[in-house]
Amino acid sequence: MTIVFRDATESDFEILSRIYEKPYDGLETARKFVELYLGHYFWKLVEADGKIVGGLIWFPRENPELGWAEILDVWIDESYRRRRLGFRLIIEVIKNIESHFESFGHKAKCVILFTSENNISARRLYEKAGFKKVGYGGYVADDGTRELLYSLNF
């Protein structure tokens, strides 16, 4: 299996909209969000033998001097999970974040993200990549599960 990590481009719009159709409850909503993400965020994709099987969306927060970024979304296609693709993706993106701030003459200092308390696979992945649980991020799930705030400090 040939694995490639690459930036998402406008030419991925339709395929990404189809991928997001299910979690976003419909193609129209998915298209709106994919347009937003492609236009305003950094989006790294994982391809396995030419097929998109994962992605990670991140953005720099506020003034680049702060070296502060947030990961918004990470996913790996169900049939490709537990093959270290999520781990490799996050490590690749951490390097991209460091380069991003270096291009402004600054250093990356902190990457944050939120995840649900009961999302064990995501929590283990982030912990393995060096993130630490630093707090709580409110309640957005219908079942009252807490969101956790994780942070990676350089």
Ligand SMILES: CC(C)(COP(=O)(O)OP(=O)(O)OC[C@H]1O[C@@H](n2cnc3c(N)ncnc32)[C@H](O)[C@@H]1OP(=O)(O)O)[C@@H](O)C(=O)NCCC(=O)NCCS
């Ligand atoms: C979370 C997710 C991205 C992990 O992707 P993945 O490619 O399967 O993860 P990896 O194979 O790289 O696993 C890295 C580490 O995470 C942990 N992990 C991953 N899946 C796990 C699971 N189902 N149970 C327990 N630990 C798990 C393990 O520590 C693993 O290291 P190991 O293989 O050395 O034991 C994937 O499960 C996913 O897409 N989930 C749905 C979307 C989601 O919830 N995203 C997070 C939103 S905040």
